[in-house]
Amino acid sequence: MIQGFRLRRIAPKPFFVAFFLLATLLISGLPQGFGSAPARAEEAASDDFSGGDDFGLTEADPELPAKIRKWNADCLSCHSEDGVKNPPRAGMDLKLLATLTQDAHRFEMGDHGKMACKDCHTEAYVPYPHLPKAKEKIKGCIECHQQPAKIIEPEFKASVHFKELGASFTCLSCHEAHIMKKASKIGSAHMATEQDNTQCLTCHGDDATYAKWKPKDKRPDMAVAHDWLPEQDLHFAQVRCMDCHTPVPELTLSHTVLPKEKAVRDCAACHSDDGELGKRLYKKMLRDSDDGWGGFRNAPWLGEIYVMGANRNQWLELSALALVSLTAVAILLRLLWRRLRRSPPASTPPASHREDR
Numbered sequence: 001m002i003q004g005f006r007l008r009r010i011a012p013k014p015f016f017v018a019f020f021l022l023a024t025l026l027i028s029g030l031p032q033g034f035g036s037a038p039a040r041a042e043e044a045a046s047d048d049f050s051g052g053d054d055f056g057l058t059e060a061d062p063e064l065p066a067k068i069r070k071w072n073a074d075c076l077s078c079h080s081e082d083g084v085k086n087p088p089r090a091g092m093d094l095k096l097l098a099t100l101t102q103d104a105h106r107f108e109m110g111d112h113g114k115m116a117c118k119d120c121h122t123e124a125y126v127p128y129p130h131l132p133k134a135k136e137k138i139k140g141c142i143e144c145h146q147q148p149a150k151i152i153e154p155e156f157k158a159s160v161h162f163k164e165l166g167a168s169f170t171c172l173s174c175h176e177a178h179i180m181k182k183a184s185k186i187g188s189a190h191m192a193t194e195q196d197n198t199q200c201l202t203c204h205g206d207d208a209t210y211a212k213w214k215p216k217d218k219r220p221d222m223a224v225a226h227d228w229l230p231e232q233d234l235h236f237a238q239v240r241c242m243d244c245h246t247p248v249p250e251l252t253l254s255h256t257v258l259p260k261e262k263a264v265r266d267c268a269a270c271h272s273d274d275g276e277l278g279k280r281l282y283k284k285m286l287r288d289s290d291d292g293w294g295g296f297r298n299a300p301w302l303g304e305i306y307v308m309g310a311n312r313n314q315w316l317e318l319s320a321l322a323l324v325s326l327t328a329v330a331i332l333l334r335l336l337w338r339r340l341r342r343s344p345p346a347s348t349p350p351a352s353h354r355e356d357r
Contacts, residue, residue, distance in 0.1 A: 068116045075117045076104050078128075089128065106179045120177070141171045155255040165213060174199045183240075183253070184284045189304050192281065193240050200241040228265065238305055239270070243280045253280060271309030273297045278310070 077088050084098050107113050124134035142149045161169050183192040203209045210219040244264040246254040269276045282301050295315040
């Protein structure tokens with residue numbers, strides 16, 4: 001009896017169930033962003049800072065592109081796999097040459113593909129044999145990218161790489177200038193992720209390369225270093241290292257690589273309507289596409305990825321809201337009906353009183 005009494009005491013009453021459901025509705029309200037224009041479109045309106053990357057120059061010599069292709073073909077006649085297999089000149093150091101080859105197609109598709117090799121390598125590399133100390137005359141990145149360097153250089157010098165490795169760590173330590181492409185110019189976020197993460201894994205995924213920079217240290221195992229992260233393979237394939245290991249940028253992806261202790265570990269930073277991915281990797285998608293397809297938040301992402309929490313659907317949320325509302329109303333109506341049934345009928349006077357009348 002005592003046990004049964006306790007069970008009856010703690011059993012929820014329908015009235016309280018209905019009250020709880022209605023209170024939940026009042027607190028939660030309508031789905032986030034419903035009925036209002038997505039704020040993301042305005043945030044994504046500013047593309048990656050390009051000041052100086054594209055230059056905006058018009059071609060003064062219409063024949064220059066053809067000339068550049070011819071000049072570059074002369075270089076690639078040696079500096080290619082075919083050049084190693086069939087050297088155009090006798091007496092070449094083929095072992096060294098094999099480490100200095102480029103893929104012509106990948107070069108032409110990269111950001112520097114319309115430039116002549118000698119624009120960076122200078123005229124010292126035009127004759128063969130190349131001029132003495134020609135390597136010392138190769139131009140640095142800042143000579144052309146002066147405007148973005150005003151932002152990038154301070155960020156770079158604040159990064160963990162520069163602080164630990166000093167001036168020996170340069171732009172070219174990460175960026176392969178012959179084939180790199182700005183992420184915002186790559187049509188697929190997956191391809192941008194693959195390109196950018198490959199730059200990181202060149203050192204952080206290879207013992208020999210890592211040892212060149214830090215010979216006294218053992219390369220950390222990436223799986224162990226990220227053991228807190230669920231679905232590691234999925235994250236590594238869909239998110240760039242830099243998206244978690246740099247501070248949130250105002251205009252472009254920051255070059256301040258943070259120490260591991262300061263990397264993002266908050267799942268909600270990405271898995272939310274207004275998450276970091278929309279300010280970084282998927283920023284261009286949101287800028288160039290309609291954000292409201294099918295009621296999904298961040299709808300343009302769905303062509304490549306579904307992010308739980310970031311691709312919420314307002315119609316599904318409204319349907320759930322309506323279902324909970326109807327359930328609460330049904331419970332209240334049921335309570336009212338039961339109370340009406342239990343109410344005692346109006347009392348009738350005794351028979352003796354009716355006879356006296």
